[in-house]
Amino acid sequence: MKSAHILRKYVPTEWGGTETAMQHLATGLSNREVKSIVFCPEPQGVANGSPSPNPQTDAPDPLTAAGCELRRYRACMPVWGLSKAKRQQVLSLGGNLHSFDLAGKLTREPNLEVIHSHVTGRLGGIARTIARRRNIPFVLTIHGGALDLSEQVRQSLQTPSRRTLEWGRIFGWWWGARHVLSDADLVITCNVNEADLIKERYPGLRVITHAHGIDFTKFQEDHRALARAAFPQIIGRQMLLCVARIDVVKNQSWLVTQMAEITKKHPEALLVLAGAATNQTYRETLHQTIKAAGLENAVLLTGGLPPGDPRLLGLLQEARAMILPSKAEPFGLVILEAWAAGAPVLATNTSGARSLIEDGKNGWLFDLENPETFHAKLDRTLADRELATSLTTAATKRVREKYDANKLAGEIKDFYAQLIADRHPKVAPQSPEGA
Secondary structure (H helix, E strand, O other): OEEEEEOOOOOHHHOOHHHHHHHHHHHHHHHOOOEEEEEEEOOOOOOOOOOOOOOOOOOOOHHHHOOOEEEEEOOEOOOEOOOHHHHHHHHHHOOOOEOOOHHHHHHHOOOOOEEEEOOOHHHHHHHHHHHHHHOOOEEEEOOOOOOOOOHHHHHHHOOOOOOOEOOOHHHHHHOOHHHOOOOOOEEEEOOHHHHHHHHHHOOOOOEEEOOOOEOHHHHOOOOHHHHHHHOHHHOOOEEEEEEOOEOOOOOHHHHHHHHHHHHHHOOOEEEEEEOOEOOHHHHHHHHHHHHHOOOOOOEEEEEOOOOOOHHHHHHHHHOOEEEEOOOOOOOOHHHHHHHHHOOOEEEEOOHHHHOOOOEOOOEEEEOOOOHHHHHHHHHHHHHOHHHHHHHHHHHHHHHHHHOEHHHHHHHHHHHHHHHHHHHOOOOOOOOOOOO
């Protein structure tokens, strides 16, 4: 079986949850003799001045190592008059790109049996249209949220109308971008809330909730020494870890503002922010906030770490708590990674975190508008080692039982096979005349 996967962005130095999910899926599919062809923008980044850095040329490509073949296409943000800062913000959250050569590449790719898009908008519309023309199933996975988005995140994704001209709308119409959801043969969501919202809007559409998974075995080797060697500031400290791209939606600034209160009760606390900066303006503001509050010795930014980097695994294993203060989180793959590494998790009460965390049983949920409850739960986690151990024991058990990436990839292959069979049923042989 041969499947095509469409990504809106693929820059290994800006690795995130979608890339991790694609890596695990491709590995699992490869183990089941499914070839994954990944179509992604060219490595020099997006056209029109978008600040997407080149991937590291001296490091092995993670998706290629997972068994994928990469097909690069040219992409652009089809908007005139958009500032550089706003363009970067839109792109980092899910910009609606266009490509003039993706359709041709998908059309010419031989022996495709499934087209699986991991993006909506114009690129998803291209994938949808070519799948229809080739008469093969079209599968759509919702990673960052389609309908399950807060109003603040929704507004940040919108292109400003004043002093800009979105010349790509005609191409969105041509490729059926508005019908990507409704015309999919199968829509895969990461949480129940997203699935319910899609089913309500599109009755009769085939929608399933299917979690991402992880390779649990990668977290069992002890990498703490490597983390301490790379980041000696963590030695002897109560390390609080946040693993996420540096971005407004991931909301690290809220966590930084809580550090003044945290350090009063826990003087040895150190907040470590591990992730690449996909929003440079936000990163600069974050640094200014840290400096203004005098928290230079209480907050450490590691920068981006490659996927599967032993230093990152060591940070997860060393953490006294992993904190996810996101404004929106459709799933939260890093929660599973923290659990596999044995770190207690505190996360905002988003739909993705709710699908994983049972408050007080395997982790903690908190509301951004009520920081007092966050502090109370963090205090309990840091003060009560027995409680922290009980939380992580329950969480680790759940990861082992429900979120094995290889098993979940096998289920995706089964979905592919069923869709192919539904579209191309075998014709029963006719009985000889007179039999």
